[in-house]
Amino acid sequence: MPAVSKGDGMRGLAVFISDIRNCKSKEAEIKRINKELANIRSKFKGDKALDGYSKKKYVCKLLFIFLLGHDIDFGHMEAVNLLSSNKYTEKQIGYLFISVLVNSNSELIRLINNAIKNDLSSRNPTFMCLALHCIANVGSREMAEAFASEIPRILVAGDTMDSVKQSAALCLLRLYKTSPDLVLMGEWTSRVVHLLNDQHMGVVTAAISLITCLSQKNPDEFKTCVSLAVSRLSRIVSSASTDLQDYTYYFVPAPWLSCKLLRLLQCYPPPEDGAVKGRLVECLETILNKAQEPPKSKKVQHSNAKNAILFEAISLIIHYDSEPNLLVRACNQLGQFLQHRETNLRYLALESMCTLASSEFSHEAVKTHIETVINALKTERDVSVRQRAADLLYAMCDRSNAKQIVAEMLSYLETADYSIREEMVLKVAILAEKYAVDYSWYVDTILNLIRIAGDYVSEEVWYRVIQIVINRDDVQGYAAKTVFEALQAPACHENMVKVGGYILGEFGNLIAGDPRSSPLVQFNLLHSKFHLCSVPTRALLLSAYIKFINLFPETKATIQEVLRCDSQIRNSDVELQQRAVEYLKLSSIASTDVLATVLEEMPPFPERESSILAKLKKKKGPGAVSVTELDDSKREGGELNGGGERSSDSAAMAASNASTPSPSADLLGIRSSAPMGAAPSAPGSLLVDVFSEAGPAAPAAAVNNDGFMRELEQPTDTSDSLLVEGSGDADSAPPSEDPADPLPEADELLNKFVCKNNGVLFENQLLQIGIKSEYRQNLGKMYLFYGNKTSVQFASFSTTVSCPGELQSQLNVQSKPVEPLVEGGAQIQQVLNIECLTDFCEAPLLNIKFRYGGALQNLTLKLPVTINKFFQPTEMNSQDFFQRWKQLSQAQQEAQKIFKASHGMDTEVIKAKLLGLGSALLDDVDPNPENYVCAGVIQTKGQQVGCLLRLEPNAQAQMYRLTLRSSKESVSKRLCDLMSQQF
């Protein structure tokens, strides 16, 4: 037996463990254990009272047996007896046994609690710690009831030893997690927060976990912790590696505490106090800088600890999502890690970038790493790293790179690990649908998906492709042709047969003109797969056959013969037999008219959240779905509701809605506004029609509608006559209060949105207004989110969008009225349709009125609709650029400004802003690599205006020269004005 026993060395225990290890078989082990259990039982039951040592030894043996995986049904009482021993080791073993084998036996719990109570009041710090550890380990409701009021006192008492404070803090945290209702805060809140200032680093390390958890639940009560945390962090970050003595871990000062501080700050928005915020930004910058310094040690512990802080800092930067400079730096840092030789860092960088991809400031910067990520997907040896790469590709996908990403994911699928195939299939299906500009690409992608990974294509995926094909008549012919071709393959997946059967049954007529895919050829092709398929697929095919009889009377005889044969009409499967019998009868007796009615083309599917997305969410579990996805689905939902309301508005629109339900993939419904069914020759005309019809009368219509809504609601308000009168006023006549003048900061707010489409436009004590918008060609859709920040209802809430002066003839903005009541804490949404008729300079005004506690709130903002939103990027080479540049050399075509840099001159930030402008940022065009040039076309209804931009930074002087050239003076000037505010 190895002499490894240390400390007191319970010899009997060591011998027993050694015996167990020497057992040659499981049976022998069980035999030895049973012998020991019998021995212990007899000792415990024996007449002779056991001394403490023996009791401790036997209890320890029982514990060992339990940890080997055997049941223990006695010994608890002896362990409880040990708790009241005044010998430390006996007490310690007693507590260990209780901690490991908690028993909810109430009598025992009372005894245990008694022992704990004695130790807590013993004033012996070692005993107190043992008792606290036990409470934290067991953490039961009964213990919370007994000690939840006692522990805070121990925690904040002046004379408590540091080690006891540490245990008390974490013990309290554990009780708070099991029974938050029993842990009452109140007078000790501020003293707990001030533990962040404690001299002892260990106390801070323990207390901060408690504070973080409490802050998450009661952010307001604990908000003073923010400034304390920042100053503590700042002291650590700026300390030399030796300052903190034993809290320095491999030359990294207090990594655990640093990370916990950064985690605590993530419970709050950025600090409002400028000084605190400045200090924090400084800390974050220092952490980012340190990442670039050479390592102080080659040990992996050093780099792990250092990078742990770095990743936590990046999480905080992402959480704030408000410092473009830091976000871009974070992204660059992660970019470096993507190529690091440490697998762990590559893994974490991929994971962290996924969240960065959803920030509008860094989305573009993340996209620059696409090749590296694709490479990771192809070459990483570890499947969990490949999985993260696939996640990141999914997160960074947008319209600009969807085709590339989907293609890469498809080719990866051919060799992907089985464990992640289904998820990959779902992701490809979602991306293909979401970013499908032409639906033939979508159909190709899904059919490829079935071809490559048919087994992993769940029902949701192939249902979805059918839904979309049925709902979009522009793709039906293509889909029929493509499935027909796919079915030619000698071995095609059953899912392909299902899709093929369904689509040919519905739309086979669209390709029947070609003799190579004549009705009979189509039928024979489908039927050649029939016998290899499962019952449900055969059932589907039988339905396709009867549809063929309707579509192509010439196939009737052949198909009837197939239905009539014994293998169908007497099939042992009831469903198949029934279909064969019924379809045969139907085809024989029904007239063509009846047949045509019964077998009419499937009506469009009602739109709802993509079932695939729902499935992915379920698969990933709640919380795992990224914010963007949730947002998307929310928007999809919103779009749907909007569609429903619209259809009740006017019959014409209802009709067009029915004939072209928008695929939910089309997030903002811009594409689907084009009435494919009604007037396929003039896509987009519906939207324009609505605009021109409504024309200047639109606002009036909106008011009327609003009034109608309010009338409906009035009865509930009758008790408060004042309110009814007020709202009645607003309805019948123009509101008595004129819209307020635009806020003084309206222009400034507007400027923030020149290079971005989403964000918070305005916020005060009462109200928050968020914006999401998307533009295509000369059309735009803007979602306004009005959030009531108070707990009190806003009444008579109304909004008006107006185009002052000549803007009226330049821009069409149409809005739907909003709900007149906004509950406390609630958010309502409003959709604006925007059409640019010709170029414009002013911004539309948004006036918001509501009553808050009786007082009328009236404020006017400028809507961030600026001319650059209608930019289409234009790629061109250097020669083309300068040729056009020269063509636009007349004085009135150029606008130029020289101005001082008002932000840092960081390349990545400048690039991100120029990309946000909407034009194309051209590389290798300007002979001076420091300069930036962009090109794009402004799309208005009336004309297209080509624009060229050149930005010349002078880092030394901290100045820029900005030059705009376009074919229209007003455009050059306006763009120049807008852009000169951005840098």
Add this chain to the structure above:
Amino acid sequence: MMRFLLLFSRQGKLRLQKWYTPLTEREKKKIIRDMTTMVLARQPRSCNFIHWKDLKIIYKRYASLYFCLGVEREENELLALEVIHRYVELLDKYFGNVCELDIIFNFEKAYFILDEFLIGGEVQETSKQTINRCIENSDMLQEDDNNEWYEVELFG
């Protein structure tokens, strides 16, 4: 927050289990089985992190022993690796060149040391000196106890 810490050998024999949330014995056995099969199947030079259900699993092998930590999603993976390492250092300092057998024969000590380092799934104290002092102190108490006991034995 950490949810559990498991130590198991390359053969899948469990050497230590610490649970920071209440679970039934059945659930614990299921997790132990999942962890051992999953971690032991990993290729060398893979990354040390695995997504598993709603948790992150962080594991590292020291000689013949695997240390496997289950943490909640928001925890920092790299720091979790260093939690494991610090625990190994603490064991090493106490036992002097610690090996699997030390943990088998002195499992109770391994638990005591862990309790000084982590409580309720959170780091309580990171200073090696402070923790060691604590453990040494309790060993001193232990020796006093033993003397007492031997005396009793001798004269009783």
